[in-house]
Amino acid sequence: MSKKVRICMIGAGRVGKLHSGTLKRYVPDGEVVALVDPAEAVLNETGEQFGIDGRFPSLEDALEKAEFDAVIITTPTFTHKQLAMLAAAEGKHVFMEKPMAMNLQECDDIIAAVEGRGLLLQLGFMRRFDPEFVAAAERIFAGEIGEPTLIKSLTHGPGLPPAWANDIRTSNGMLAEVNSHDLDCIRWLMGSNPERIYVEAANFKGEERGAHAEHFYDNMFATLKFESGALGNISGVCPCDYGYDARVEIIGKKGIMQIGSMQGMDVIVCTNRDQGLITPIYKRWPERFAWAYIHEIQHFVECVQTGNKPRVTGEDGRWAVAGVLAGTKSMLEGRPVRLEEVMDPAWPVPWQQ
Template identity: 40%
Template sequence: MKDIIGIGLIGAGRAGMIHAENFVSRVPGARMAGVADNSEEAAKKAADRLHIPYWYTDYRKLLQNPEIDAVIVVTPTKYHKEIVLEAAAAEKHILCEKPMAMNSEECKEMIQAAEEHQVKLQIGFMRRFDKSFRKAKEIIDSGEIGQVVMVKSLTHGPSTPREWMYDIEKSNGPLAEVNSHDIDTMRWLADSEAVSIHAMAGNFRCREAAENYPDFYDTVLMNVRMANGAICNIDGAQGVRYGYDARVDVLGTKGLVQIGGLKETTTVSCTKEHGMSSGIIASWTDLFSEAYVQEDISFVRCILEDTEPEVTGYDGWKAVEIVKAGNRSIKTGGIINLNEKEKPDGEEKKC
């Protein structure tokens, strides 16, 4: 086993560069060895900025580089399956950003490929590595608040979607792009699987997209019943403008755990002219920057120590399963039972 893991980045956008910068200087046992992006300008710019020795416009060439032991896949979701299958076949360990894939069948193929080629497959749910979320999990697991009976998870993002995201068939919509983290948090904190889902949604802030993309929604509420009896609520919105808002309430039989808030700091100013005011978190990059570092550290550690990733392909698959069920509920207006067959993806059952 190598002492230093060579990392290759596939997708040099904003999220990809967050990972790359971490691996350059903040992840023990790792070094950035290459970057691939279908934009030559983006690939070269990333390589120059981070002093990465190799850059490519074709990720397949990156996979052929013997100095690269693991890859970070940060591309649009529709490309994840193809890239992960090829990376596994090339015997590269994989950290794949969320959403894992477009449907359950793709997720299962990715899990199977990683198992067949004996490589690690970790999914990018970085909230599990955030210190506040981890502390909440410790409190819940200790029994301090008793049995978990309700989880309410909210994410509101300030930016409007890029145009490809308007097409639900290509992006799976805000439930995937925004609320995948809430869905994973719900499963993790409730320590159970979803059994039934009802969702409703609307387009209130992106009306220009309505004519060409009538199914697009920028605001969604989803109620979920878990196998252990807990009831959950997911609240998502895009283009809210007021800031980045991520909060969770976990209600137990003996108490409550709350995570997150809008305030950037605990500092509050009070004046006659402006009243009471405080800063607001502007972006997920501000709120979860340290969580990304810890996520990347955990990925390299599981390779070096040959342990299971903290967030597995199974976790990614179950989030996709819930996203797809939520979109079906929005379209039909009905309650979706996850024990039933999902027509586009085949049977929803554990591998």
């Protein structure tokens, strides 16, 4: 019988709640034994909700007073490097939510710290564990639609991100916080690294909703070219208000494949002839990717138990961050940017200086 994996959940907010619930309900081989959050009210609320007795204001306190094997990091992006490196220094395996970090130097420091101790690092790109996306990827890689030539991906979220995520200085903006999922997904499904990206952004709702950070945008459209010669685009809207919407279309030499739909469930309602047929849409991301979140945490626990390499690695996280940096540079400079322009870890990211 495999030893149960003891986990320290860093961050007691909405993603910390999601993963804590997943472990409690669906992953019997994993257990949250420590919960970390500096906000006492949030810490206690989540601790009570999921029966987590070990509650600490900092990772340092948790490391000193609790015994665990791994950490799950769900805190703001600008905190990731410090937390991951501290956990790795103490011999803990690391699962971290996207985006991996603020820049490539931070990504490289995290990877070196984890791999240098022979530990595991998994990134929270849950689409790689979603049953629909996994099945689609297998069929693409098997050649069903032929060589991929063009991909379209969108992520539209219903709510305004937290204040820190509205500022590109502390988050790299919506391209990072929302659409890094798309950046990872299209690289995965196309089987090729991005070579060039051009981003246009616009702000329609920020002022009326209290988002006043410089360079804030709530609509984004990116066009990409891959090393394979294939083309792609990404659209991002947040807040979109109508629901949570994540879809992908891939065109190959032999055919087309579509992943996802706006229909949230196979239920149709009609109450009058004026309104007509109504079918629900996904309201939030935990509904759309419910099984993906379960499978990714199950996978992480299994990797800790077996020592197998995670399906989504630090290298994947690094590529997504590179796409974010190149895309943001493109937006600010109004021109296409080649990925090679930002790939040097020593490149001083201008908006973070």
